[in-house]
Amino acid sequence: MELYKEILSKVFEKEEIQITFPNFEMDTTEILESQSYQALQKIKAVIEDDSLSDFECVENIVRIFEEIGSDGGNRHDFG
Numbered sequence: 001m002e003l004y005k006e007i008l009s010k011v012f013e014k015e016e017i018q019i020t021f022p023n024f025e026m027d028t029t030e031i032l033e034s035q036s037y038q039a040l041q042k043i044k045a046v047i048e049d050d051s052l053s054d055f056e057c058v059e060n061i062v063r064i065f066e067e068i069g070s071d072g073g074n075r076h077d078f079g
Helices: 003-012 028-048 054-067
Strands: none
Touching: 028 054
């Protein structure tokens, strides 16, 4: 993480945060279900792609997680 982000994170970690989106219509369940289903569809397509090596398959699945805001954690330090 960049230094300025680390500093700001530390400063704000104990502060109360309030975020509003007054015109946003979806609830969190709808968002999560939609994003999860789309990610599962992409993962399924990767798994079914016989042209990929096992390594490429895992790498592509990790990229799908990154697209939705997750990461590969400690297991994904090779790419």
